[in-house]
Amino acid sequence: MSTAQRPNKPRLADLTSGWDDRDLIIYRLLLLFAIVFPFGATFLTGGSGGALINTAADAGVYVLLAIGLNIVVGYAGLLDLGYAAFFAIGAYTVGMFSSGQLYGSPLHHEIHLPFWLLLFVGMFAAAGFGALLGAPTLRLRGDYLAIVTLGFGEIVPRIFRYLGPGSVLGNWTGGVNGIAGIDPPSLPFGISGPWENGAAFGFLPRFDFIDPLAFYILMVILVVLCVIAANNLYRSRLGRAWMAVREDEVAAAATGVNTVAIKLLAFAIGASFSGFAGTYYGAKLSLVSSENFAFVVSVTVLIMVVLGGMGNIPGVIIGALGIYYVLFNLLTNLPDLAVNAANSIGLGFLNTSKGDWIGLHDEVQRLNFLVFGLILVLVMLLRPQGLLPSRVREQELAKGISEEAVFDLREES
Amino acid sequence: MALLEIDAVDTYYGRVHALQGVSLNIEEGEIVTLIGSNGAGKTTTLRTISGLTPASRGQVRLRGRDITHLPAAQIVGLGIGHVPEGRRIFHRMSVRDNLVLGAYRRKDREGIRRDQEHVLTLFPRVRQRLNQIGGTLSGGEQQMLAIARGLMSKPKVLLLDEPSLGLAPILVDQIFDIIRDINREGTTILLIEQNATKALTVSNRGYVLETGRIVKQGPTKMLLESPDVQKAYLGI
Numbered sequence A: 001m002s003t004a005q006r007p008n009k010p011r012l013a014d015l016t017s018g019w020d021d022r023d024l025i026i027y028r029l030l031l032l033f034a035i036v037f038p039f040g041a042t043f044l045t046g047g048s049g050g051a052l053i054n055t056a057a058d059a060g061v062y063v064l065l066a067i068g069l070n071i072v073v074g075y076a077g078l079l080d081l082g083y084a085a086f087f088a089i090g091a092y093t094v095g096m097f098s099s100g101q102l103y104g105s106p107l108h109h110e111i112h113l114p115f116w117l118l119l120f121v122g123m124f125a126a127a128g129f130g131a132l133l134g135a136p137t138l139r140l141r142g143d144y145l146a147i148v149t150l151g152f153g154e155i156v157p158r159i160f161r162y163l164g165p166g167s168v169l170g171n172w173t174g175g176v177n178g179i180a181g182i183d184p185p186s187l188p189f190g191i192s193g194p195w196e197n198g199a200a201f202g203f204l205p206r207f208d209f210i211d212p213l214a215f216y217i218l219m220v221i222l223v224v225l226c227v228i229a230a231n232n233l234y235r236s237r238l239g240r241a242w243m244a245v246r247e248d249e250v251a252a253a254a255t256g257v258n259t260v261a262i263k264l265l266a267f268a269i270g271a272s273f274s275g276f277a278g279t280y281y282g283a284k285l286s287l288v289s290s291e292n293f294a295f296v297v298s299v300t301v302l303i304m305v306v307l308g309g310m311g312n313i314p315g316v317i318i319g320a321l322g323i324y325y326v327l328f329n330l331l332t333n334l335p336d337l338a339v340n341a342a343n344s345i346g347l348g349f350l351n352t353s354k355g356d357w358i359g360l361h362d363e364v365q366r367l368n369f370l371v372f373g374l375i376l377v378l379v380m381l382l383r384p385q386g387l388l389p390s391r392v393r394e395q396e397l398a399k400g401i402s403e404e405a406v407f408d409l410r411e412e413s
Numbered sequence B: 001m002a003l004l005e006i007d008a009v010d011t012y013y014g015r016v017h018a019l020q021g022v023s024l025n026i027e028e029g030e031i032v033t034l035i036g037s038n039g040a041g042k043t044t045t046l047r048t049i050s051g052l053t054p055a056s057r058g059q060v061r062l063r064g065r066d067i068t069h070l071p072a073a074q075i076v077g078l079g080i081g082h083v084p085e086g087r088r089i090f091h092r093m094s095v096r097d098n099l100v101l102g103a104y105r106r107k108d109r110e111g112i113r114r115d116q117e118h119v120l121t122l123f124p125r126v127r128q129r130l131n132q133i134g135g136t137l138s139g140g141e142q143q144m145l146a147i148a149r150g151l152m153s154k155p156k157v158l159l160l161d162e163p164s165l166g167l168a169p170i171l172v173d174q175i176f177d178i179i180r181d182i183n184r185e186g187t188t189i190l191l192i193e194q195n196a197t198k199a200l201t202v203s204n205r206g207y208v209l210e211t212g213r214i215v216k217q218g219p220t221k222m223l224l225e226s227p228d229v230q231k232a233y234l235g236i
Helices: A021-044 A050-075 A084-097 A115-137 A142-162 A212-235 A237-247 A249-254 A259-285 A295-309 A313-344 A360-366 A368-382 A391-399 B042-050 B072-078 B095-102 B109-122 B124-128 B139-151 B169-184 B196-202 B220-225 B227-234
Strands: B004-013 B016-026 B031-035 B057-062 B080-083 B157-161 B188-192 B205-210 B213-219
Touching: A021 A050, A021 A212, A021 A313, A050 A212, A050 A237, A050 A259, A050 A295, A050 A313, A084 A115, A084 A142, A084 A259, A084 A295, A115 A142, A115 A259, A142 A295, A212 A237, A212 A259, A212 A313, A237 A249, A237 A259, A237 B095, A249 A259, A249 B072, A295 A313, A295 A368, A313 A360, A313 A368, A360 A368, B004 B042, B016 B031, B016 B042, B016 B057, B016 B213, B031 B042, B031 B169, B031 B196, B042 B072, B042 B080, B042 B157, B042 B188, B072 B080, B080 B139, B095 B109, B095 B139, B109 B124, B109 B139, B109 B169, B124 B139, B139 B157, B139 B169, B169 B188, B169 B196, B188 B196, B196 B220, B196 B227, B205 B220, B213 B220, B220 B227
Parallel strands: B031 B188, B031 B205, B080 B157, B157 B188
Antiparallel strands: B004 B016, B004 B057, B205 B213
16 A cells, blocks of 8 residues: 555654545545635635535534444444434533533533533543443344434433423523523633633733634534544554444454444444534534434434445545535525526426415425435435445445355366 | 363253253364254354353363353453354455454464464465455355454364355365364364264364254264264264
């Protein structure tokens, strides 16, 4: 591989040693796109690209979620239908510990920890709950496991909703209202609080994240970090053990893989990525509410992973961006697009309502998710391996798997 | 002290009382064959030894150390390699990764590299397929890979479950030659085979298992000549 040809690589390249060359090209293109995007968005919209950049930063949250879920589903082969729970845990971590929320709780004190610290707190909290969820599911496989994770995904947001005003344990989460007024991330890495007006950091002006561009840059950095982490996990001993468990648990145990610990680690590490994403999400939105972590979030992320190419990080990123674009941009604009299209080809009469026909715009709006469903079905029919599958999947589909093939004599002689 | 001792072991496979007081000893350097009809408990015996289906009574000892209730992963580390029935290679991983996983419990990089090289000399066909993914291999190649993977853990005892199952006759001979080679290099082998005649000819001793009990044991010559065994298992 490239490692052998270039023994004296600079340090940054060591982080990516042993990566697939095709993947590296895709990463470079994606990174280039990420850098050019804000400029492009600003120029194309005549200087008001904020909304686009904002959307892109939000899409990044899903990219992080998809990279994390890919570890659980793609690498370790554990079907997780409650992944949004960990997302919620990350978001509520930042909500509770970086806002005025806890003043109303039995603690009677506001806690304002810096976002940068909470990123890791959220990560570890999610990882801890990931292991907690993993523990009772270790004896379950396939469908049974999926059902338990589904239950977990339903329980967690409900607990957050319950722990609001009037709950037995006191108001920790704001209940149905959620937590508002979450501190934005700020630089330098100072701890905000009453002492902040002092001159401790007087020589460095404080920078609050308010501009979408700031969030966008932060998100790109987070995604890059997560891609590097996930790729190196994939190439590690642990990554190989995950795949062995996915392939055949008995054989994995017979080669010495501690399947219990390995599966717990998959849940925990997979969850930590979404804790990361949740912390960012809470701080960016400045608001968390249990409704943001419904089942549909888990399913959406799962679709991103499967559609993009399970087990392959570039595929998963492209799946996440693609689905995000379809769901939050294409589908919402679809009625207008349909109207414009109808007008331009002389079918403008469709736009007026007549009898049961309520006009093209509203009809299309009704059928929004039918279109989404069609897109999913079409992609899976045309590319069952995902948009950008891993090399292994490609080889498998090209050559065919001979599961229990009887040995072919002609081949031997 | 025998290298591996199975002492009055009872194992339940689900609710089936699969092993009922099975005892067997394997001395260092031997090839021992376990024969018996389907459902006699041969596979369960191997699974009991490797910790995949632990015994509920009795003891499994490796060099005198009780390993009955250790987790399977740890038992591999202690020197018992298990090549399970039906090959069970990792289909969607490269042949190389399959081999690397075989050495999962080992930390000595240099030794692993040396053993991989050695294993690939034993199985030249596996070397040719090194970068292919496991699932694209033919049945015989998969069996070779399964044995190669088992060897990568550098086992003192290698448990082989039906290595010739479903293979063409030429290949069966090859596999048995390799089993003999592996043994000559110092690995003790416990073998299960449908092909009892073949298995007994390469072995030193054999045990006959019937519905969870050992009913006969002895040197292979004796078993091969025993009328009961001939009638029931050798098809003579």
